[in-house]
Amino acid sequence: RKEVEQDPGPFNVPEGATVAFNCTYSNSASQSFFWYRQDCRKEPKLLMSVYSSGNEDGRFTAQLNRASQYISLLIRDSKLSDSATYLCVVSERGGADGLTFGKGTHLIIQP
Amino acid sequence: SAVISQKPSRDICQRGTSLTIQCQVDSQVTMMFWYRQQPGQSLTLIATANQGSEATYESGFVIDKFPISRPNLTFSTLTVSNMSPEDSSIYLCSVDLHRGGSYGYTFGSGTRLTVV
Numbered sequence: 001r002k003e004v005e006q007d008p009g010p011f012n013v014p015e016g017a018t019v020a021f022n023c024t025y026s027n028s029a030s031q032s033f034f035w036y037r038q039d040c041r042k043e044p045k046l047l048m049s050v051y052s053s054g055n056e057d058g059r060f061t062a063q064l065n066r067a068s069q070y071i072s073l074l075i076r077d078s079k080l081s082d083s084a085t086y087l088c089v090v091s092e093r094g095g096a097d098g099l100t101f102g103k104g105t106h107l108i109i110q111p
Numbered sequence: 112s113a114v115i116s117q118k119p120s121r122d123i124c125q126r127g128t129s130l131t132i133q134c135q136v137d138s139q140v141t142m143m144f145w146y147r148q149q150p151g152q153s154l155t156l157i158a159t160a161n162q163g164s165e166a167t168y169e170s171g172f173v174i175d176k177f178p179i180s181r182p183n184l185t186f187s188t189l190t191v192s193n194m195s196p197e198d199s200s201i202y203l204c205s206v207d208l209h210r211g212g213s214y215g216y217t218f219g220s221g222t223r224l225t226v227v
Contacts, residue, residue: 032215034215036215041223042220042221043203043218043219043220043221044154044203044218045218046215046216046217049215087153087154089215097159098144098146098156098159098169098205099144099154099156099205099216100156101153101154101155102153103152103153104153
């Protein structure tokens, strides 16, 4: 069974702080990895893909450890607008079989 | 960039009835996916819809309950049949707009279904 595990939180973090989320996946055949963001009552939106070499997009850094089947997301200098649920997502075969979602980590940035 | 239009955005339905959800993409895509997000839960894949062939259903989902149409490369429908309150969920369609899947998938805005 394919599973993606995340700490559901909530993470209550002061504005400007750095926060890190982790995720583990059970299917060693997974090929593609993503972090999605979902705001309340909205559809998920792609935040960033995750590559083996690690990747950074502004304040966001994602890391992948294939040996440990572990994915992380780091948010630096957090903003109030970062408050959302962050979904860890994996897929096989480049996504041809659809996506497997974690249950999400709820982040609340406090002023 | 390409857009996915999904409708209805929400509906309240009587148990025993059926609802058909539509998803329109403004570019041609090979595969379209239908997901369900139950209250407080993450997304679960219902089925994959390919144009010109029958949909492929995930474990726990069957065609009689969730018939899918895919008449062309830009459109798909999902029907929730003989509804019960347990079917109350958000239903989302999704496509790979960048081809190959490695750039993630884009979602429609979802259909919030309440069965009473």
